[in-house]
Amino acid sequence: MLRHLDIRDMLIIDRLELSFQPGLNVLTGETGAGKSILLDSLGFVLGWRGRAELVRAGAKQGEVIAVFDVPQGPVAEALILEAGIDVSDNELILRRINTADGRKTAWVNDRRVSGDVLRRLSELLIELHGQHDDRGLLNPRGHRVLLDTFGTLDGKLSKTRTAWKTLAATRKALAAAQAEQAALKSEEEFLRHAVGELDKIRPEAGEEAKLDAERRLMQSAEKISGDISKAHQAMSYDAAEGALTDALRWLEGAADKADGRLDAPIEGLNRTLNELADAQSGVEECMDALRFNPHELEGIEERLFAIRGLARKHNVLADDLGDFADDLRSKLKALDGGADDLFRLEQDLKDAETRYSTAADALTRARQSAAKELDSLMGAELAPLKMERAVFVTVVAPCDGGPDGQDAVSFTVATNPGAPAGPLNKIASGGELSRFLLALKVCLTRDQSGVTMIFDEIDRGVGGATADAVGRRLKALAADGQVLVVTHSPQVAALGAHHWRVAKRVEKDMTLSEVVPLVAQDRIDEIARMLSGDSITDPAREAAKALLNG
Template sequence: MLLSLAVRDIILIDRLDLTFRPGLNVLTGETGAGKSILLDALGFALGHRGRADLVRSGAEQGEVVAEFDVRGNATVADVLAQAGLPGDEDSLLIRRTNTRDGRKTAWVNDSRCSGEVLRTLSAALVEIHGQHDDRGLLDPKGHRDLLDDYAGSAPLVEATRASWLALAKAQRALREARAQLEEARKDEEFLRHAITELDSLDPQKGEDAELDIVRRQMQAAGRLREDVQRADTAIGPQGAEGPLNDALRWIEGAAAALDGLADPSVAALERVLSELSDAQSGVSALLDTLDFDPLELERIEERLFAIRGLARKHGILADDLAAFAEDMRSKLVEIDSGADQIAGLEADLTRAQHDFDTAAQALHAHRVAAAARLDAAMAAELAPLKMERAVFATEITQAPPSAEGTDTVVFTVATNPGAPSGPINKIASGGELSRFLLALKVCLTTRADSLTMIFDEIDRGVGGATADAVGRRLSSIAQKAQVLVVTHSPQVAARGGHHWRIAKSVTDGMTTTDVTPLGPEERVDEIARMLSGDRVTDEARAAARTLLSD
């Protein structure tokens, strides 16, 4: 319950301190006096953005302080706990300021908090039915959400939304897999031919370089072997070795007659022949090294050229052929296993479709049951508003599947039995429309006992007995909840348990709005003004007393 509202330098309000009470609180005043400014101020305190010209002219900062009785309001306690804000079992104090340059600051129980926290608290404290919020009730696009709020369908809506997302994911996965398989099958013939060709050659990483080295060595050996062969002949028996052996034999034959003079020559020749033998062995070994099979060279060249040709064909490096072959095999495996994958994804899609259908059907059943309760509640609300013959119906029809289920929800009315039903704003007259909207707002407020309900000119367009019926219904609602009503109707104002008059005045060229609590006689004069206009007559006062005493 709203206990008090203190406003400083907001729009036309200089300084204002109001204390509200349980029951029906009515605020009246002439058109343009600033009745809605109070609602703007309260909305600002509760986290709403507020008007651009919120700060009063000449002031540097505007401030609104609202105090609420929150005893028994578990939702408020939960919001405070989650936000890490201090709580009080009995009351909640909200203060919010706005500077001329637009900077906004808020406190809850003297601790700083965000506008988001204020708006969350607002939903647990106040429900404001303003002059401009009827569009949501009249627009069929919002009727499904309104019914879900009334029914408490949030868990079922969330489950349906989750299953819809899972269904969309399964559909997308199957669609993409089918497209990939179709695309892959276009290349299937090429893949199989390429894999056969690659498997037949079986190129290994690094093989190109190894074969090239061996080929170069063989080609070089062919040119070098001729020279090594000549060297072998030159130092062999047909070359240097034969004459040196003859020379040694000849010197040794003469050595006996030379008394040792030939010994150095003999030793030298023996050394030369020994070195020559070593050289001859080395050259022979070199010849063996340079010896190769021309057919082997031809085989190596054929494989090397085949590897390089295949690399050019596929536009890759020779060293990448092995990895390329593995990639081709993987693609072929995907094609071969594609049917199994598609079957698995189709099974996933079937399960996802079943889950969505189940969730949507549960949500549909919940909505149908809630629609019946809402229709019955509306019938009960319309009777005291002198519309007992009117029929309100919540029509639920099938809609294309979506994240919100498979239902379209539309609120329809028929003003008389047997009359065709249709959208509220097309069937109901001005006075009927106000009463339908009042009844609907009351029914959709599922937590009226823990909320302060605020109605801004809900009685517009009605008068006489109909206005009296609206006032009686508001008074009845106020027996279990605090209700604040901004009204132009004397019949509604007369039903108030507490009455404030809002008036605008000009002092020293400055316009301000004042709010004054009214006593019994002052209420008579105010209701008389509402009945007769600026000139209050004795007859108007008498009529006002009659309304107040009824």
């Protein structure tokens, strides 16, 4: 609920403070007095897109402050929490500044916020309605949402959205699987041939280097084996080993008579013989390693060349051939098992389509039931507004399925019996449209509370008893909430619980707008002016009193 509005240096308003109350609040005044400026200023602080130039001529900046009760409900709580707004005082103080150079800055409870946060908050705080309001009831794109809200169809809508999400995901998975199968089919011949070649060889990581080293060793064996054999012969017992053994034997025989002088040489010869034995073992191992079958070298070379050939063919490193083969085998496995996967996904799709169809059909039936209820309520509302012969029909027509179901919803009217029904904003005249919108709003807000509703000259084009009927519906609508009405109708103004007059004044050659709260006698004069014009007559005052007394 809107509690307070403070406007400074906006358009032709220099300073204006208004305190609003629950119930029906009416604003009256001559055309051009500045009533629309109030709405422009309120729209500015709520983040609505409006006039580009709002700052009063000569001022450095314009400012609007609006104080609201904190809206209730999970959506409001989530938004307030997301924006980091402190609501410990149970009120929202919206403040927005517009500098002369066009910069805009906004706060909510002293928390800096973006224009987007303001607009999202505004949807929870204010509803603006008028003959040309394409943001609200006249916009056919929003009729389905309005019907769902009226019918409290959140549960069925949620099930439909969940089913649609599953259906869309399954369709996407099936399309991806089909595309993958098609791609694999196109390279099936290559896959089978390549996997066959790789399976025949089954290369291992590091194998190329190992084979190359073995090949090089075998190729050099013939060149070095002769020298190694000669060296082995030179170290044998018939050569170096035998001579050293004889020398050791001779020295040991003479050692007793050499007074220890041969101990060190004898020890050295023993070490030499031990090391010579180690050297002989190493040379023999080398000779064993160099002994190979020529066919073995041929086999190593064939495998080495085969591995390198496959690496070049597939443009991968030889050590990566094993992983490459695994990838190809995986693709081949996917290709061979693709039919089963596609069948499973097709079954999943059928199940998802069935679940979506079931949820969407239930939502359609619920919408059709809600549409009948809304049409019935509209019929009852139109009669007091002197439109008992008009017919309001909520059309629920099939459309392509989506997350919100398979229905297109539109509000249509026929203003006279036998006349064809058509869109609300194209069939009804100005006065009729005002009454249709009012009746529709009464029906749609039957269970809502806390939102401030603003009607901008919604009574335009009607008068007399019809205007009185419009006023009484507005009063009923405001009984449990707050309604602000900008009106030129004395019948509507007389039914307001709170009344303000908007007027212009000239101060130092500058035109300014002011808003004055009216007490009893002031209300009589204002309503009399609305009845008779600039010249207020006694009969007009008497008529005004009669209107105020009901």
